[in-house]
Every structure is written in structure tokens, then in C-alpha cells.
Amino acid sequence: MSTRNVIIAGESGVGKSSLVNLILGETRALASNDVAGVTCDATRHPTTIFEHSYYLWDTPGLNEGIQGNVPSKQAEEILRNLLTQLEKTHGVHLLILCLRGTKITKTMQQTYMIITGICAKLSTHVPIAAVITDLEKVAPSPDGMELWWTNSKPVLANYGMGFVGHACITTLTDECHPPSPGRFRKCQMVVHELIRRCSHPPRSTSPKSINIVLFGEVGVGKSSLVNLIAGRDAAKVSSDVQACTLDSKDHTFQIGPAQVQIWDTVGLDEPELDSDGYLDAVEKAIQLIKSLNAAGGISLLLFCIRGNRVTATMQSNYRLFYEILGRKEVPIALVVTHLEREQTMEDWWLRNVKMLEWYGIVTAGHACVTCILDHPKHQESQDAIRALLTQYNEQGKFMMPAEAWIGRLIKGLAAFVSDKAFLKGRDMIRTLTKRCHLEPGLAQRIAARLE
Numbered sequence: 001m002s003t004r005n006v007i008i009a010g011e012s013g014v015g016k017s018s019l020v021n022l023i024l025g026e027t028r029a030l031a032s033n034d035v036a037g038v039t040c041d042a043t044r045h046p047t048t049i050f051e052h053s054y055y056l057w058d059t060p061g062l063n064e065g066i067q068g069n070v071p072s073k074q075a076e077e078i079l080r081n082l083l084t085q086l087e088k089t090h091g092v093h094l095l096i097l098c099l100r101g102t103k104i105t106k107t108m109q110q111t112y113m114i115i116t117g118i119c120a121k122l123s124t125h126v127p128i129a130a131v132i133t134d135l136e137k138v139a140p141s142p143d144g145m146e147l148w149w150t151n152s153k154p155v156l157a158n159y160g161m162g163f164v165g166h167a168c169i170t171t172l173t174d175e176c177h178p179p180s181p182g183r184f185r186k187c188q189m190v191v192h193e194l195i196r197r198c199s200h201p202p203r204s205t206s207p208k209s210i211n212i213v214l215f216g217e218v219g220v221g222k223s224s225l226v227n228l229i230a231g232r233d234a235a236k237v238s239s240d241v242q243a244c245t246l247d248s249k250d251h252t253f254q255i256g257p258a259q260v261q262i263w264d265t266v267g268l269d270e271p272e273l274d275s276d277g278y279l280d281a282v283e284k285a286i287q288l289i290k291s292l293n294a295a296g297g298i299s300l301l302l303f304c305i306r307g308n309r310v311t312a313t314m315q316s317n318y319r320l321f322y323e324i325l326g327r328k329e330v331p332i333a334l335v336v337t338h339l340e341r342e343q344t345m346e347d348w349w350l351r352n353v354k355m356l357e358w359y360g361i362v363t364a365g366h367a368c369v370t371c372i373l374d375h376p377k378h379q380e381s382q383d384a385i386r387a388l389l390t391q392y393n394e395q396g397k398f399m400m401p402a403e404a405w406i407g408r409l410i411k412g413l414a415a416f417v418s419d420k421a422f423l424k425g426r427d428m429i430r431t432l433t434k435r436c437h438l439e440p441g442l443a444q445r446i447a448a449r450l451e
Contacts, residue, residue, distance in 0.1 A: 002202030003046075003053040003387045005086050006195060009079060010098035011111050012061025015133040018171035019098055020045055020058045022188050023195070028344070028380065029058050041070075042082045044346065046367075046380070046387035049192050051256050053387040054199075057082060062111050080118050087122050090391050094199035095119065095128045101135040101148050101168070109159045127164040129198045131191060136170035140180045142190045145169060165198040167191050208393045209259040211295050213248075213288075215267045215321050216304035217313060221337040222264050224371035225304055226251055228378075229385050235264060245269070245277060246284035250291065255386055258393045261295060262302075263288065267317040272418045279431055285409045286436045289402060297397030300389065301325070301332040303363070307339045307348050310359045316416060318361050324412030330398045333365040333388055340370035345377060345384075365391065407446045 008016045017029035024047050045056040059079050060070040070078070086092045097115060099108060119126045135145040145168035156162075169187035174180055214222055226235040230253045248265040265288065273281060292298055301321050305314060322332045334356075339345040345368035356362075367388040369381035400408070432443035 002393055003055060003090065003391045004093035004199050004202060005055050005057065005090060006094045006096060006199060007057045007059060007079075007082065007086075007092060008096050008098060009059050009115055010061065011063050011100075011107060012075075014061070014098045014100045015171055016061065016098045017058055019096070019131060019133060019191070020056050022169070022171045022184070023047065023049075023056060023191055025188060026380075042078055046384040048383050048386065050196050052196075053256075053383070053390045054195070055387055062114055063107055076114060076118070079115070083118060083122060083126070087124060091124065091200070091202070092122075092126045093202070094195060095126050096195075097128055097130050097163070099130055099132050101132045101138065101145075104152055104155045104159060104161075109161060112159075112161045127198055127200060129194055130163040130166040131194070132166065132168045133171055135168050136172050136176075136178065136180075136183075138168075140178065140183060142167070142169055142186055165194050167194040209261065209296075209299075210255075210389060210393045211292070211297060211299045211397055212260065212262045212302050212389065212392075213265055213292070213298055213300075213321065213325070214262050214302045214304060215265045215317060217267055217269055217317065220304045220306050221371050222304050225335060225337060225369070225385070226262055226264055228369065228371045228382055229253075229255070229260070229262070229389065231382065244280035244284060245273065246281045246288055248284065248288050248291075255390060258390060260389065263291065268313055268320060268416065271312045271316045271416065273413070273416050275417070278413060278417045279435065281413050282410055282431065283436050285413065286406055286438070289405050289409065293399055293402055293405070297399030298326065298330050299397050300392045301330050302389075303332055303334050303361075305334065305336055307336045307342070307368075310356065310361070315359060315361065320412065320416065324415075325409055326398060327400075327408070331364040331392065333367070334361070334363040335367045335369060335385060335388070337369055337371055339368050340372055340375050340377065342368070345369065345380070403442060403445060410446060 008020055010016050020029040021027050024045060028045050029043065041060065043058045045058065047054050047056060059082065060075040062075050063072050083092055095115065097112060115128065119128065132148055135148055138148055139145045149166055149168050167190045169190055170183065173184050174182065214225065216222055223235040223237045227233055230251065234251045234253055245266055245268055248263045250261060250263045252259065252261045254260070303318060303321065322328060326332065336348055339348055342348055348368050349366055365388050367384040369384055370377050371381065372378065428447040429443045432438045432446060433440055
């Protein structure tokens with residue numbers, strides 16, 4: 001159930017953003033009848049179609065000319081970069097060319113040739129489907145709108161334009177002139193079926209388990225996030241501030257055919273630990289590592305933060321989990337919570353990603369969400385986090401031999417302790433054997449790593 005990437009491309013003004021909103025069933029993409037296009041960069045919209053997770057990518061219009069918001073050459077470059085980037089990561093599963101339901105023109109052909117030319121330079125084949133919009137004047141329903149395709153198919157062939165599939169629709173709501181009850185839903189289902197039928201399957205279609213270590217400071221909303229992912233009350237939401245670093249609770253549930261196991265883990269609450277906090281963290285770290293080894297390793301580190309300023313504690317948590325626990329080998333993704341006041345939640349990421357990178361927080365993916373159950377953006381949030389997680393059900397799991405892993409994490413934790421005098425010798429061996437219940441020989445070898 002890996003997330004599939006669907007790119008919406010086409011000339012400026014043909015209704016790409018309106019098509020995105022039709023597929024989503026709600027207005028998320030900014031659409032306009034203005035002379036200049038309103039989509040200035042590739043914009044991602046998560047959704048679920050027939051129980052599969054998708055990212056819909058809205059792109060700037062091609063052939064807008066040098067006076068538009070995004071000149072044609074720049075729009076081509078944005079599309080090329082997007083295709084190239086996705087091919088290197090999780091793949092491009094479908095490209096939809098959006099066409100207006102008028103006569104076939106040389107500009108349509110030119111747009112088609114630009115897109116196929118970009119796709120031809122990729123190492124993997126990208127299927128290209130056509131969605132024809134503005135057909136409400138042809139007929140009141142998609143069945144009658146199909147007449148446009150029947151009449152235009154020979155002309156498309158003469159222009160050398162071929163597609164793996166097509167859909168003839170209007171993006172008008174039912175109330176728009178001419179009013180037609182049920183029209184919007186019928187057109188939506190036609191496009192959904194096109195996407196289901198024509199998009200390439202993920203690189204691996206066999207259902208696999210996803211093991212996720214969810215971490216972050218107390219109070220950022222990790223338990224609420226688990227419930228958002230599960231779609232039910234899987235985790236008890238608490239305001240408890242007494243939990244110690246690396247204390248964790250695991251939750252197992254299904255997302256489609258994939259089994260998801262999440263370790264809801266407490267991170268650092270301060271950049272530095274005192275001696276008691278360190279010993280508590282060592283004890284919990286050993287328990288966590290034993291659980292991860294028993295489950296086969298880690299698929300993903302999921303860093304939960306509030307949509308707020310970067311703090312020293314946030315940076316310390318990133319280092320502890322990504323650099324020390326995952327040894328920079330486990331992919332890490334960021335989920336940003338408490339974004340219910342954002343008009344468009346993804347805008348938070350666009351405003352802040354460069355600053356996060358400046359602070360050294362670099363991630364392989366992200367989701368912007370609100371976890372409030374009755375909030376209008378709740379479904380969008382669930383789509384976003386599920387689409388993020390299911391990208392990682394095809395990848396291997398990271399694990400190390402228990403002794404090496406425990407030793408590395410204990411030594412790494414020491415970097416967050418202000419007074420390290422108590423970390424050496426028999427005191428550490430005693431802690432590992434009495435408090436953490438390790439065999440004496442193993443405790444001695446691990447303690448030796450700290451010398």
C-alpha cells in the first residue's frame with residue numbers, strides 16, 4: 001500500500017487546480033479565472049482513493065508566456081525537477097494531462113510534446129492519461145460528455161497524441177449553470193476510476209509491516225497523532241509530564257493491507273540530562289532496543305513537533321534519535337501538529353522548511369496536520385499522515401546486534417549529560433546488571449565502550 005504520486009499537468013488556465021479539488025472532493029487547491037495562473041510551484045495534496053494513498057501534485061501551467069506569473073520555461077523546469085526528484089525516491093505512478101474540451105490545437109500538441117519529452121528522459125516509464133474539462137455544454141453527465149472523445153480521437157491520433165486512458169468531465173459543482181444534481185460526484189468517480197485503472201502500482205505491491213518510532217517532547221500531541229493514524233482511540237491521550245526519556249508504548253493496527261506498529265516514545269524535555277534522568281533513559285533505551293530487535297528493526301523515525309519555533313530541545317531530540325538511535329541510516333520524517341489555525345496547513349511547511357534546514361533538521365518527508373477530531377481539516381490530516389507513512393512499507397528495516405546497539409545508544413546519551421563523572425567503572429556495570437537486568441558479561445562489555 002505504498003503512496004502513489006499523480007502529477008497534474010497542462011496548459012495554463014485549463015482547470016488543473018479545479019481538477020485537483022474535484023478529485024479531493026473539497027477546495028484545497030487555489031483556483032482562479034484570472035488572466036495569470038495562480039499555481040506558482042509544484043503543490044502536494046494527499047488523498048485516499050479506493051483505499052490507496054496518493055499524493056496529487058498540482059503544477060504551474062505550461063505555455064503561459066513570459067508575462068505570466070510563471071514563464072513557460074520556468075514551468076517546464078519545475079515539472080522536470082519534480083518528475084526527476086520523485087523518480088529517485090518513490091516513483092511517478094501517473095501523469096494526467098489536463099485538456100480543455102475545445103477543438104484540438106497546435107498549442108495542445110506542443111504541451112503534449114513538452115511533457116512526453118521530459119518523461120522520455122526518465123529511466124522509468126510514466127503512464128500519461130488525459131482528462132478533458134469544461135464539457136458541461138456537451139452533456140449534463142460524463143456518459144454524454146464522452147462524445148467529445150469519440151469525435152476528437154482521430155484528430156488526437158493525427159497530432160501524435162496517445163494516452164493510456166481518458167476521462168471527459170466538468171469540474172463545476174451541481175449548483176453551477178446549468179444546474180445538475182449529482183454531476184460533481186459522477187465526474188469525481190470517473191476520474192477516480194481513471195486513476196485506479198491507469199496508475200502504475202508501487203514498486204512493491206506485497207503488503208508489509210511498517211515499524212515506526214514516534215518521538216517528540218511531552219505535549220506535542222503524539223498520542224493524538226497515533227489516534228489520527230489509526231482512525232480510532234488507540235492511544236490514551238494524557239497531559240502527564242512525569243514520563244522519562246525513551247519511555248515508550250507500542251501500538252499495532254492496519255492501514256489497508258499494511259500492518260503498522262508504532263512505538264510512541266518520549267524524547268528529551270531539556271537539552272541536558274541529570275544523573276537520574278540519564279539512568280532512567282538508559283533503562284528505557286534497553287527496553288526499546290529489545291522490542292525493536294524482536295520486531296525486526298525500524299522502518300521510519302517520525303519526529304513530532306508543534307508548528308512553532310525551533311528550540312535547543314528540538315535539535316537535541318533530532319540528534320538523539322536520527323544520529324544516535326538510527327545512526328543516520330533510518331529515514332526520518334517530520335509531522336507538524338497544532339496547525340488548525342492555518343488556512344492551508346501545507347503553507348506552514350513552505351514558510352519554515354528552509355529555517356529547519358538551517359538548524360540542521362533535514363527530513364525525508366513531512367506531514368502537516370491537526371489532530372482535533374471534529375475539525376474540518378481532520379480528514380485531510382489523516383490522508384496526509386497515512387500517505388507519508390505508507391511510503392515506507394517497501395523499504396528494509398534497520399537493526400543492529402543488541403550489544404552494539406545498546407552500547408552505542410548509552411554512549412550517545414552520555415553526550416546529553418552535564419556531569420559525566422558517574423558514568424564509568426563499576427557504577428555503570430552495577431546499573432546495567434541490577435537496574436537494567438543485563439547479564440554481567442554483557443554489562444561489562446557495554447561499560448567498556450564508555451571508557
